[in-house]
Amino acid sequence: MDINNHGFIRVAAASPKVRVADCDYNVYEMKSVIGDAVAEGVQVLCLPELGITGYTCGDLFLQTALQNKAIDSLFELVAFLKDKPSLIVIAGMPLACRGALYNVAVVLSAEGILGVVPKRYIPNNREFYEKRWFISGDLLRDTAVEIGDDLYPVASASTIFQTPFGCFGVEICEDLWRPIPPSLQLSVEGAHIIFNLSASNELVGKNAYRRSLVSQQSARCCGGYVYASNGCGESTTDTVFSGACFIAENGSMLAESNRFSFENEMIIADIDVSMLEHERMVDNNFTIPARGAEDIYACIDRVSVEKMYRSVEPHPFIPSSETADENLGDVFRIQSHGLAKRLKHIGTDKAVIGISGGLDSTLALLVAVNTFDLLKIPRTGICGITMPGFGTTGRTYSNALSLMRSLGVTVKEISIVESITQHFKDIGHDIDDQSVTYENAQARERMQILMDYANKIGGIVVGTGNLSELALGWTTYNGDHMSMYGVNSGVPKTLVATLVRWIADTQMEDAVKPVLQDVLDTPFSPELLPPGKDGLIGQRTESVVGPYELHDFFLYRMLRFGDSPSRICLFAQMAFHETYSFEEIRKWLRIFYRRFFAQQFKRSCLPDAPKVGSVSLSPRTDWRMPSDAAADLWLDELERVEPFTV
Template sequence: MRTYRIGGATINQTPLDWKGNLERIKKVLVEARKNGVEILCLPELCITGYGCEDLFLSQWLPEKALSLIPQLVAETEGLLTTLTLPLRHKGLLYNCAIVVKNKQILGIYAKQYMALDGVHYEPRWFNPWPIGLVEDFEIDGETYPIGDLTFDVDDWKVGFEICEDAWRGPVRPACRLKERGVNLILNPSASHFAMQKTLDRIKLVENSSLDFNCTYVYANLLGNEAGRMIYDGEIMVAQRGKILLRNQLLSFRAFELCYGDFKADQSTQENNEAVAPVLSKQEEFPRACALALFDYMRKSRTKGYTLSLSGGADSATCAIMVAEMVKRGIEQLGKESFCSAIGFDELAEKPEKEIVYTIFNTAYQGTVNSSEATLNAAKYLADSIGARFFSWTIDSSVEAYTSIIETALNRKLSWEQDDLALQNIQARSRSPIIWMLTNITNTLLLTTSNRSEGDVGYATMDGDTSGSLAPISSVDKHFIRQWLIYAQKEMGYEGLRFINQLPPTAELRPQDQKQTDEDDLMPYHIMVEIEKLAIRDHKSPLEVFTELKAADLEPEDLLRQHVRKFFRLWSRNQWKRERLAPAFHLDEFNVDPRTWCRFPILSAGFEEELALL
């Protein structure tokens, strides 16, 4: 039995970028043919992009996508591949893969299961195709079968699962495909990135090849396609329960092709060099965030980023990610291509730090409550990565606002009586001036909110939450603090040295009060454990307390206080979460109501449930 060259491709697409999307797919098809690929799996909805949202409800978008098919079919000489797009059939919209071989359409597979969990809302747009049903569909006057199809191609009987189809065990399309004698399953996917999610995918693909006695091919989308979701571009091929081909994830390139030679009798030998290693969570985090920032900058056509650099952990993390964007972009694309992609061709001959300086503004905005330690830490970090650094104080603005309200109320404000207001006015006074710098430089303002702050509302609306993009708001503070130490020691960011020595603090109260975040809230390592159970796992206050009490993380009375505090703060701060800037989805869950976690703005706040504690 001869070998067949089989592979997958990942593509970085953008909703409504018809010309660009088409050209990238054509380049993939040309590259595949050039390299002798015979069977190629393309990602899910790669013609339109997965993130078209309610545009999928329109009549014209599926029609536009279908009109591009003849141009792509013309590029498939000697190649079997999947052209994936939304198709409207008998008034209903389906998520489909048009199967093409050697410039001829063989038929159309339609996805059978829709994702409706976490960040997914597919049933809003798509309909599940009925199991076993095959009907006719017309393209340019020719009629082709559409539905629950398999295809005989040489030594292969080819079947399909599109993304969610494969996750619907124990009864999934592959179960029925095995009964039909299918020995090659192609899985076009648009599976969003989350740290360490690849471990679940690897297990899925390995087990699928073993359980269904087939060669299993998986191809995922790539990049920050539409603003929030990141796709890691994973490509895998498995036989006999073993991954035989796997690429490295989170590429800055517009597309990647990954292929190998496989036998239909599954006798293909293992080659460790063809299987990229799995990265740690600490390694994945900067790769994903850097790629997302790169795509966000170039797709929004702005000139870079601006950041209020406080000398704290969150803003430091955002700063490192911009530096990583430049570093990784240059490493993967070359300096000339990277600078062209972000709209700065004139920087192609400049040193890396000068590129960072041109596209990245940072500013330390101090008050009488700020310390020399945080100022020096911020400046040291900015200088170390090459960012443009400004420093100014906002005391005059704070005093002006305070004076106006004191006159209106006819009394002096005091920390004893007006603590929260006096803290918040400092954070809000920073917003107008940093926005002004952002507008002048035509950049995007980064906010530094993390997930832990989102949980309990530890942020000032229209202050530190003010901005265009919140890159780390799906990541908890406990992880961020650990990662910054890793970034200093393992990634060479010595500029983090002073920041890693400081306890997290908002520096909004007088310095003699020695304010810290954990004193205001609770230890972050405790908060993240409560959060996982309460928000990720949807457990009640009593269930959370009972489970964590058994873990013996802290004294029982203190744990009870922290569980109560978490649920109360969570309940009263949903309005803040509703107003957070767009955020990248980086972890297994987030608290953004526009993607993962919805909660009523008004509720009884777990009153009866907390009474049980």
């Protein structure tokens, strides 16, 4: 598989074994790491700060013998890379120029030495006293520096290294810890990835801070951040180093090394450059200025790999266990406070909700109950109306009534069978013709009842439809598509179930929990077609439109990252290879695209609703699309997608 075709570049951070001032040993271990990197298809490898000599050489840095040996060792690495056209290596060393010594990163490839990046912030406090030996790269005014018998470019504060698969910048250790790190400017100038050659010693609690710093900087830069630090072979006269390495991407940690290892350590990750470019395009604060002659171009070959160094979350809308309480609580509070503001603005203490016994109406009711509790309004101001029809089963009917009674809201039952039967007579529709008319008439009749009853009591209709249904158009226009305020419109189906379960476990009285559990166990269905002969639900949503977990995944990748059909298929295969075949994924993605494009007209006139996550289909916040846009481009690409072997 050619990962570059899908917008990725493979990077690595390594901490090779090191001996202080033993350049031959250090280069030997670097070569070993480089060989492993080539075998794994790595395209850019970051090594630690001053790795050729070791970081803890002290006054030996001022010895000409060590400086010269470092240069000889550098050219040994250059020669080693001559037959490795797919790899760029960034190595650290001391470099003398015009009577001053600089701490530099040297960028190497099969082409030779591409450029030299000097460290700009020189630490001189506590255990660090680098100013004894090195001066800031800001004082190096030369545009080129002599190494051996040739001149090589010196990277300025805004120099970008451009490869065919992404651009990168380089900073060194302390640069990251300053109030305005060079990486910020480099990212604004167009660097997708920052490589940091570091020598960060260990202290109690420091690693957590360092990890957070790397992760946060990747988020600020809206880019990748690759961090490599020196390992245990450094001098322990005053400090101990652990070989901490990190690879982060836009705030997420992709890989982290084992610390305190006596062996070579290397971590690898596939950075999603395509996603980063989309994020910056949406952000609009990464407008890249006209590039100057200071950019350095680096040619590297494509790589074909058998696997990807990247995990894909199959349920991106569902928070991890570590953040579940906070994130689910925030969703519930956003929904509740949005409804509270609307009730206060209107000046009403009445709300009307259609209760089917399904998940969506259950969540809407729980939100309404929480809202009324927050506003200190009696729950009896919430009127739950269950409206049995041709497809209502005993299970959902019973759950609807039990839920409303256990929550203490006003319960009302209005059957739609008689009114719909009359309606079919009025419009000349055969009641045995269970077509779309048969189904939609029921949904519209229910909405008419809700709207009119809300008018009668001076309240508002609280909508129950979720984000996934809006994406697929699995709503009846002017039926359940409509409301006076939709509390679930920003919540995808996969999150609805997780949220209801969390509310049941943490927010509800014991009497409500058994009902909520049975609602959670009930298959998804609009219940617009008659039950089976066994009295059970005969119409199952996912057998018609497909699995919601897939559609939510498709929706997230398309809207959040602007992914093409080929990239969505790739990620879906990585996430669901144990659950769905490639053909199944492509089948349901095809349906997703067809429905998403065809049903935009419903989203163009959505009722007000709160945005709760990073993906929204509201025409007033996130998604503006013509209702008559063609899906051909997406569907044509989808037919050309080849399966990826995970």
